[in-house]
Amino acid sequence: MKWVRFFRRKRSDAELQNEIENFLSEETADNEARGMSPDEARRQARIKLGNAQKVRESLWTQNSPLLLPHVIRDLKYAFRTLSRTPGFTIIAVTVMALCIGAATSLFTVVRSVLLRPLPFRDPARLVMVYEHFRGGELSYHPVAPADFYDWRSKTHGFEEMAIMRPAGYNLTGVHNELPESVGAEAGSSNLFSLLGVQPALGRNFTEADDQRGSTVVMLTWSLFERRFAGDAKIVGARIHLDGKPYTVAGVLPSWFAYPDATIQLWVPYKADASPEMLQHHDWHGSQVVARLRPDVSLAGAIAQVGAVQYQNHLQYPHAPVAEGVVSRSLNEDLAGDVKQPLILMLSAAGCMLLIGCLNVANLLVARGAARQKEVAIRSALGAQRATLIREQMAESVLICAAGGGGGILLSLAATEWLARAWRDLPTAQSIHMDGAVMAFACALTFAAALMAGLLPALSTTGKSMRKALEISVRTGSSSVARTALRRLLLTAEIAITVVLLAAAGLLLKSFMQLRAANVGCVVDNTLTLQYNLPGNKYDTPEKQNAFHEALLARVRAMPGVRGAALGTTVPGTGYWGTDEFTVKEHPPLRAGEHLPDALTRWADPGYFRALGIPLVSGRFFASDERVDRSYKVIVSRQLAQQYFAGENPLGKHLHFPARAHDGAPNLLDWEIVGVVGDTLYQVGKEPKATAYFPILEGQSNATLAVHTATDPLQFSVPLQKQIASLDPELPVSAVLTINQIIGASLVNASLSATLVLAFAILSLILASVGLYGVLSYLTTQRTPEIGIRMALGAQQDQLLRWMLMDGLRPALFGLALGLVMSLAATRILQSMLFGVKPLDPVVLSGVVATLLAVAVLACLAPAWRASRLDPMKALRTE
Amino acid sequence: MPKETNPQNEMLKGTLDMMILRTLTGGDAHGHTIAKVIERTSEDVLEVEQGSLYPALHRLEDRKWVSSYWGASENNRKAKFYRLTAEGRKQLVRETSRWRQMTRAIGLVLGEERGAR
Secondary structure (H helix, E strand, C coil), X not given: CHHHHHHCHHHHHHHHHHHHHHHHHHHHHHHHHCCCXXXXXXXXXXXXXXXXXXXXXXXXHHHCCCHHHHHHHHHHHHHHHHHHCHHHHHHHHHHHHHHHHHHHHHHHHHHHHHHCCCCCCCHHHEEEEEEECCCCCCCCECECHHHHHHHHHHCXXXXXXXXXXXXXXXXXXCCCCCCEEEEEEEECCCHHHHHCCCCCEECCCCCCCCCCCCCEEEECHHHHHHHCCCCHHHCCCEEEECCEEEEEEEECCCCCCCCCCCEEEEEECCCCCCHHHHHCCCCCCEEEEEEECCCCCHHHHHHHXXXXXXXXXXXXXXXXXXXXXXXXXXXXXXXXXXXXXHHHHHHHHHHHHHHHHHHHHHHHHHHHHHXXXXXXXXXXXXXXXXHHHHHHHHHHHHHHHHHHHHHHHHHHHHHHHHHHHCCCCCCCCCCCXXXXXXXXXXXXXXXXXXXXXXXXXXXXXXXXXXXXXXXXXXXXXXXXXXXHHHHHHHHHHHHHHHHHHHHHHHHHHHHHHHHHCCCCCCCCCEEEEEEECCCCCCCCHHHHHHHHHHHHHHHHHCCCEEEEEEECCCXXXXXXXXXXXXXXXXXCCCCCCCCCEEEEEEECCCHHHHHCCCEEEECCCCCCCCHHHCCEEEEXXXXXXXXXXXXXXXXXXXXXXXXXXXXXXXXXXEEEEEEECCCCCCCXXXXXXXXXXXXXXXXXXXXXXXXXXXXXXXXXXXXHHHHXXXXXXXXXXXXXXXXXXXXXXXXXXXXXXXXXXXXXXXXXHHHHHHHHHHHHHHHHHHHHHHHHHHHCCCCHHHXXXXXXXXXXXXXXHHHHHHHHHXXXXXXXXXXXXXXXXXXXXXXXXXXXXXXXXXXXXXXHHHHHHXXXXXXXXXXXXX | CHHHHCHHHCCCCCHHHHHHHHHHCCCCEEHHHHXXXXXXXXXXXXXXXXXXXXXXXXXXXXXXXXXXXXXXXXXXXXXXXXXECHHHHHHHHHHHHHHHHHHHHHHHHHXXXXXXX
């Protein structure tokens, strides 16, 4: 109603004018009837009416919500004051834009990755279920299919449970298209319906498809568009995977990028799995996704599954069968390792925003000082405190609104950059700004304006007007309270800066440690590439070995090649698989004791020499240790020390029960023939016990690592040509130097360190600007006082020291407070650090030194200026 | 407006609305008539300020206690007439009874004071 009135006030005013006109004529007529002359009658009528303008005005104000025109006036006024000091305005707006932009960008990523529901049907009820070994090092352990089938058939807490595992295929063309190796997943037939995904074309997998030897495949939209030109005729047609024809059942919708975008196609779960694999409870390597029944609690459903799993564990006491299960939401599962650095960076951006607000508040307090007299006079004339506060708030609102607008633009660009620069961000949801993010940015802007504006506004308007007017009289001890407030703001600013600097320092040092980590083998000038021999063409170990050996011989003969190694997984490229083992010569493990496990790697006889991995004792593989004569194993020093303490591991036998499924059920004992130096499977992780098997036992997957004399990337084409000359249909993948692989695994560490460092440096600059501002202000305020002191004989260096200490005091307080806060804050960082303790003395002393140096520099200029004042001039100021 | 502060005809706050409504029970009227009627009936003790009459009329209209239309006055001039609505009638009853209670209470207080002396 009020608003209707507000918008109709023009009309209402016109009506009123008519009414007034009417009143005048009626009154004139009455007066004439009383016998007055027309002129007198009109004059008396006007006297009776009084001031017509005032009547109009009072109706006009009655129709206007009072606040609005005032607010508009305040904003106009603030705009004019701000444009009078463009330097201050630009600095303040830039600071706010940077801070709000950074916070908004990180919020966008956090929201997309951690908060937004997945694009699946009713995603809140989707969970991942993992096996859990009590006291094991991996808390979310992949699932064995045999366990999964038990869970599915014996428990009732879940509406549906589905299983999947990673796979990979060589996609070869039917009509001479280039071969490529594609990432794939094998999923049970109910997976897509469980997630609520309908194929965009064709049909879903059916129960009948999910059988051994099944040759149906579902394509992802990206593969369908890229490789098959988006031609719908591919549905029902055949494509060749590893040389075998597969029928395309359907195409998944374009938004479906699960578990991540590298997965190009899906096959049924059981298609490639041997019956033994499906029956063993220790063939870990699958993921289980389940949909909770609406009427069952997650804890209840998981407890049922856990009970079934414990039965399995009791049934196979000597096999690595987990005692229990754990679950986490699908969302959390996808966010995985990204969660912690994301939250860290969001907090860092938040700290920076806080510092930005404090800084703008600080600058506004200084401006408030200049307007003190004006405020005092106005309040003496009767201005209300609320009005004065509103007027001062208008400035900070304008600054923050401009900063917020700039920040949103900035974060549009920054978010895109962040999403690209950050590896392993889950891509199941696209990262972009939307209404909620905009609302967040607006709320942020509003909060910032409130914070930056309210504090100074309250402080300037709070005192009684007499006091305020007195201040302007010449006294040395001016506005003590205001200076105290500025010092307080500064102390907080510096404390937060210290926390940011400490975090950045730790991350940076950790990153340096990662860079400098010794992988344990040759990493420079080493090129790696992977290939996978298709099973139909290379169906016997002999054929596979023939290819491997022919390739090795050719590569080793190439000029410029210092060494070539053929293995499955070269150091520094990831965890890949482990197998549990027992030592045949040792007494059997007590019931309930955990089987030791080791990373499993395959290597050719020349592998260790080519990669510069030292032999500790024993020997390398011999070239005749192949196929059925291959039951030899080489262990890493770590394994020897961990499981053969005080004895000679050579000649002992390792028993790998899980390897039985690979086709040699009777010969499970592997004789240790050598011990080699440790290598890191991933930079940033502790070395782990490793067992190497001869690759010549017959392996289709292989990684070729070539150590070259010159730039290794120059060898990538010649190497691929060598492979093509042996088998033109064989695709190679992941042609990368080891340094590239290690570098890529460090990208995130480098990103977190760089971003947090950038935030910290920006905060440091802000804090030093604040410091400089406060001290300059103090110097100006104290000019007469300094003049008196100098006239009384104070020395220049004495004054310099005195002013310097005055400025440094908040810095020192802030430093101390910040160090205490860092103790708590960096503890949270601990799990992200490598080779650095949260209380690293080098980092902490570096932080202290940097901050002190910057603080001294910021204080020096005003302090020096104060000490060089001409006492006569100083006394005459005011 | 020098007469404004004359305490003789200063109107009690909130009573103007009530009197306008009361005046309109006699039939539709325009601003001038309303002012005149109030003044006459109060035997010229109360003088209606135009500065408060018109804002009051618009306020009453906003609250839907009166409605308005343009018509011709007794002298055949175009004038804005106000009419009491049903809601306005109820409001008048409420305000009148409150006013009566108030004046009675004040009368009691004054009477008690006299009696105590």
